[in-house]
Amino acid sequence: MKNSIFINKKIKSYNKKITVSSDKSISIRWALIASQAIGKSKASNLLISEDVLSTLNCLKKLGIKMNLNKKKQTCEIFGNGINGFNYKKNITLNANNSGTLARLICGLLVKAKNKIKIIGDKSLSRRDFSRVIQPLNKFGVNFYPRFKKNLPLSIQGTDFLRPIQFQEKKGSAQVKSLLIFAAMNTPGTTIIRAKKSRDHTENFLKYLKTPIKTIKKRSHDIIEISETKSINPIDYKIPGDISSAAFFIVLTVLSKNSKLLIKNVLTNPTRTGIIKILKKMGAKIILKNKRLYKGEEISDIFIKSSKSLKSINCPENYNASAIDEFLIIFLVAAKAKGYSYFKNLSELNKKESPRLEMATKILKMMGVKIYRNKDSIKILGNPRLSLNKTYKIKNFYNDHRVFMMSVIAGLCFGGKWKIHNKNSIKTSFPEFLNLTKLLGAKYN
Numbered sequence: 001m002k003n004s005i006f007i008n009k010k011i012k013s014y015n016k017k018i019t020v021s022s023d024k025s026i027s028i029r030w031a032l033i034a035s036q037a038i039g040k041s042k043a044s045n046l047l048i049s050e051d052v053l054s055t056l057n058c059l060k061k062l063g064i065k066m067n068l069n070k071k072k073q074t075c076e077i078f079g080n081g082i083n084g085f086n087y088k089k090n091i092t093l094n095a096n097n098s099g100t101l102a103r104l105i106c107g108l109l110v111k112a113k114n115k116i117k118i119i120g121d122k123s124l125s126r127r128d129f130s131r132v133i134q135p136l137n138k139f140g141v142n143f144y145p146r147f148k149k150n151l152p153l154s155i156q157g158t159d160f161l162r163p164i165q166f167q168e169k170k171g172s173a174q175v176k177s178l179l180i181f182a183a184m185n186t187p188g189t190t191i192i193r194a195k196k197s198r199d200h201t202e203n204f205l206k207y208l209k210t211p212i213k214t215i216k217k218r219s220h221d222i223i224e225i226s227e228t229k230s231i232n233p234i235d236y237k238i239p240g241d242i243s244s245a246a247f248f249i250v251l252t253v254l255s256k257n258s259k260l261l262i263k264n265v266l267t268n269p270t271r272t273g274i275i276k277i278l279k280k281m282g283a284k285i286i287l288k289n290k291r292l293y294k295g296e297e298i299s300d301i302f303i304k305s306s307k308s309l310k311s312i313n314c315p316e317n318y319n320a321s322a323i324d325e326f327l328i329i330f331l332v333a334a335k336a337k338g339y340s341y342f343k344n345l346s347e348l349n350k351k352e353s354p355r356l357e358m359a360t361k362i363l364k365m366m367g368v369k370i371y372r373n374k375d376s377i378k379i380l381g382n383p384r385l386s387l388n389k390t391y392k393i394k395n396f397y398n399d400h401r402v403f404m405m406s407v408i409a410g411l412c413f414g415g416k417w418k419i420h421n422k423n424s425i426k427t428s429f430p431e432f433l434n435l436t437k438l439l440g441a442k443y444n
Contacts, residue, residue: 005433006444007410007417013257013305014439020248021429022047022073023241023266025200026296028055028100029177030236032108033204035064036184037079041233046073047241050427051098058093058105062086082228083111083185092117095151097124097352097398097427102151103132103174107181110141112157119152123352123397129153131175138164139182163188170347171320173197173270176223180205180212183225192223197320198270203295208232219317239298240265244429246274246325247404251439252303253283254335254412260303260439261288267299273322275301277329281336282309311338311381323347327405330359331412334368336381343376353397362406365391366413387415394420400427407433411441 027047032055034041046052048070056068056075063086067076080086085108093116095102102120109116119125130149137143139161144154163186168176176194180201183190196219205212211226245262252260267275267287275285284304291298309332322329326348333340348355360372366387369380391410396402403424410417425432433443 003423004418004420005407005422007407007419008444009442010414011251011255011411011436012440013255015259016439017261017263018248018435018438019263020240020244020265020435021049021431022238024049024051024243024428025100025173025198025241026236026238026266027052028098028104029200029204030234030238031055031059031075031077032104032181033208033231034077034234035059035062035079036082036084036108037231037233038081039079039233041077041079042235043075043238044073044236045238046075047238048073049430050096051101054094054096054098055101058095058101061091061093079231079233081230085112089114092119095120095124097121099124099127099352100174104178104181106132106136106155107178109155110136110139110157110161110182110185111159112155113159115144115154115156117152117154123399125151128350131170131172132178135164135166135175135179136182138166139186141182161186163190165191166193168192168194171195171197171323172347173199173201177201180223180225184210184228187227189224189226192225194221194223195320196220196270196317198268200268200296203268204234207295208234234294236294239293239296241429242266242271242274243324244432245301246328247408247432248435248439249274249278249285249301249303250328250332251408251411251436253278253306253309253332255305258305262301262303264298265301267297267301269297270321273318273320274325274329277312277314277318277322278332281312281332282306283332308383309336309381311336311340314340314342316344319344319347324401327355327359327401328408330363330377330379331405331409333379333381334363334366335383335385337383338381340379340381341376345377346375349375351399351401353399353402355399355401358396358399358402359405362393362402362409366409385413387413390416390418392418396421398424400424400429404429404432407436411436
């Protein structure tokens with residue numbers, strides 16, 4: 001049972017400082033953009049996870065040269081310019097579990113004259129790819145087999161790309177980013193009206209002074225991208241991932257008499273929905289030492305245990321900035337006094353697993369009262385919730401966030417837990433269990 005862990009004790013109080021794994025979104029975007037630059041780009045503190053390694057392997061297949069030092073977490077990428085890929089016919093790119101990679105790289109392949117096959121693992125192959133196909137079709141790009149909506153698929157670009165106007169309604173940063181990449185290769189100006197979502201791609205390109213313009217509205221952004229002639233190389237020190245920090249924020253909020261400082265975390269406002277939500281629920285969280293680094297905000301996050309938590313009717317405008325953190329937010333709602341209501345979360349079921357469904361199963365298993373419809377959930381919290389039964393977590397589509405949510409539940413609420421598929425964390429947060437041990441967690 002080497003791929004399972006066992007928890008039978010709550011975590012004790014602690015007062016620690018930690019750093020979490022490097023940001024996955026930034027790591028992947030840095031690599032993709034560096035591949036389009038002219039010359040050598042270098043990343044330090046690169047996330048060495050399966051998703052990032054899949055990105056680098058795909059770029060190698062496309063003829064991009066690089067030097068990777070896994071031990072030092074550094075990487076040099078030697079870009080050949082916009083659309084500077086040099087590859088053999090009939091290649092296959094394996095995105096494995098990375099939806100970010102599978103979608104974003106399509107935006108860089110819009111001039112591919114020969115078909116390039118894109119595949120993924122079972123989880124990724126279940127996910128909807130029509131949100132990629134439909135807008136890229138408008139540029140003049142084709143996918144084969146026609147009318148198929150999931151991987152494996154082959155993409156074939158064209159030299160006759162046409163600029164488009166497109167409304168992105170889901171709040172998907174992946175779709176927005178792939179459209180930006182496609183527009184960089186397209187003559188004229190493409191205009192995207194995008195629902196608010198993480199804006200790392202725009203920040204990278206603005207820092208690099210490429211022809212991109214953003215007009216920020218209340219509920220959406222209007223992004224104008226003109227054909228990009230060249231990109232300068234970029235050296236980048238990757239900050240910590242707030243999606244990884246989220247598990248330790250909640251662990252500390254729900255633990256007794258504990259304090260934690262998480263150093264050097266990316267706190268881009270499009271990613272800090274969890275902090276806004278938890279503070280509204282009474283959590284004690286402070287952002288310290290704020291600074292701006294190459295277009296991104298970085299902070300140290302200080303958290304104290306919260307003796308009393310209140311319920312929340314979560315504003316929908318927080319959804320996009322907390323979409324990867326709702327599983328762990330639901331645990332806080334389970335401990336808060338009263339009903340917490342979260343609505344319009346259909347995007348949760350389009351991740352590595354149907355996460356809203358998985359959260360419902362786990363919380364019900366814990367004895368939490370839940371009312372759920374298709375894309376909303378109402379949770380009746382119990383401030384005195386303490387578990388004493390045996391809980392088995394398995395068959396969760398190998399979703400790393402479901403695994404980590406279950407670990408935090410066991411450490412905070414008690415009971416005996418057997419949680420399968422610990423290797424799932426290799427996609428995004430390989431050091432997760434080691435960091436929990438640093439805070440005092442013990443596993444059998």
